[in-house]
Structures are given as C-alpha cells and as structure tokens.
Amino acid sequence: MIIDLQIRAAAAADREAIRHVHLRAFADSENQRVAQLALDLWDSQNQTGAHAWVAEAHGQVIGHVAFSPVTAPSLGPAHILAPLGVLPEHHGQGVGVALVRHGLNAVEGALVLVYGDPAYYGRFGFRAEDAVWCMPPYELEHPMGWQARWPIGLAQPAAPVTIRCVPALDDSVLW
Numbered sequence: 001m002i003i004d005l006q007i008r009a010a011a012a013a014d015r016e017a018i019r020h021v022h023l024r025a026f027a028d029s030e031n032q033r034v035a036q037l038a039l040d041l042w043d044s045q046n047q048t049g050a051h052a053w054v055a056e057a058h059g060q061v062i063g064h065v066a067f068s069p070v071t072a073p074s075l076g077p078a079h080i081l082a083p084l085g086v087l088p089e090h091h092g093q094g095v096g097v098a099l100v101r102h103g104l105n106a107v108e109g110a111l112v113l114v115y116g117d118p119a120y121y122g123r124f125g126f127r128a129e130d131a132v133w134c135m136p137p138y139e140l141e142h143p144m145g146w147q148a149r150w151p152i153g154l155a156q157p158a159a160p161v162t163i164r165c166v167p168a169l170d171d172s173v174l175w
C-alpha cells in the first residue's frame with residue numbers, strides 16, 4: 001500500500017509521464033501502440049469528452065487510466081475504459097484498483113465497457129455476459145475480454161447494438 005497515493009485529473013504537464021507509464025507497463029509487443037493511444041485520447045479530449053486520471057505518489061506519476069465516450073443507437077450514456085497502466089515497480093499496491101474506482105465514480109450512472117482480463121475487471125462488476133448488448137466495432141482477438149458494467153436503472157437496448165468509439169480508438173489493431 002502506498003501512503004501518499006493521490007488520484008487526480010491529468011494535467012498538460014503529465015503528458016510525457018503518461019506516455020512513460022504505458023511504455024513501461026505494457027510488453028514491448030504493444031507498449032508503443034498503447035502509449036500512443038493514451039496520448040491520442042489526451043490530445044483529443046476537448047473534442048471527445050474523454051477523461052484521464054493519473055495516480056501520483058512521492059510527486060511522481062505512477063499510473064494512468066482513460067475513459068472515453070462510446071455511442072450507439074438507443075444506448076444511454078456510455079464510456080470505454082482504456083488504457084490502464086501502472087509502473088511495474090508499483091504493481092500489486094492497489095494503484096490500478098484506485099484508478100479504476102475513481103474513474104467509475106466519475107462516470108457514475110453510465111455504462112462502462114472494457115476489453116481486458118476478466119480476472120482483473122470482474123472485481124469492479126464488469127461481466128462478459130453483460131457485454132453482448134454492445135458489440136465492439138472490430139472483431140476481437142480475445143472475445144472473453146469484452147465486458148460491461150451496467151449501472152442500476154440504465155436500460156439495456158432491445159437488441160444488440162454496435163458501438164462507435166472516439167477516433168483514437170477506432171483502429172482495428174487496438175482490438
């Protein structure tokens with residue numbers, strides 16, 4: 001556990017630190033792509049309404065998460081969580097959980113989608129079976145990683161819909 005962990009909205013001065021987090025957090029096979037995604041989401045946030053939060057400890061950015069809006073016919077407010085990364089030396093200290101919880105609170109009342117490991121995201125209420133109503137825009141390499149967290153009171157569409165993401169995520173190599 002980190003004593004002085006703070007989750008806050010990312011600021012312009014955090015841009016390079018966000019890139020650094022993802023370059024270090026992800027494997028070499030995908031880290032450049034994920035870091036670029038994080039920056040593209042950050043740079044376009046004024047147009048898209050995407051959110052970015054960082055985890056800071058001892059004056060250093062050690063984690064980052066982004067939530068960006070997704071749309072579909074007859075779908076209420078919805079976001080996708082991506083990417084999430086924590087510096088390897090701080091793994092297992094609750095940083096990822098704190099970032100995800102912070103983001104979920106900030107978009108409370110909205111549907112949240114994620115493409116990731118169910119063993120990690122299940123703890124937040126994400127379920128693969130709840131994601132069948134919102135089909136991803138591209139064919140997935142790991143279909144079981146596609147999960148949704150429906151808020152109480154938000155109706156599911158009458159039939160499955162295909163979501164549209166912000167331009168930064170609208171790239172088949174990311175799926």
Ligand SMILES: CC(C)(COP(=O)(O)OP(=O)(O)OC[C@H]1O[C@@H](n2cnc3c(N)ncnc32)[C@H](O)[C@@H]1OP(=O)(O)O)[C@@H](O)C(=O)NCCC(=O)NCCS
Pocket residue numbers: 025026084085086087090091092093094095096097098115116117119120
């Ligand atoms: C996944 C990641 C964000 C988790 O952050 P973290 O700060 O290490 O996680 P936390 O300390 O908040 O949570 C730790 C818990 O998550 C579990 N966990 C961590 N990574 C996991 C994974 N890939 N799959 C399943 N469980 C995982 C730990 O076992 C631990 O479980 P416990 O609470 O039952 O003991 C971090 O490991 C990371 O940056 N990984 C590389 C990038 C990545 O895979 N991002 C997610 C893409 S979907």
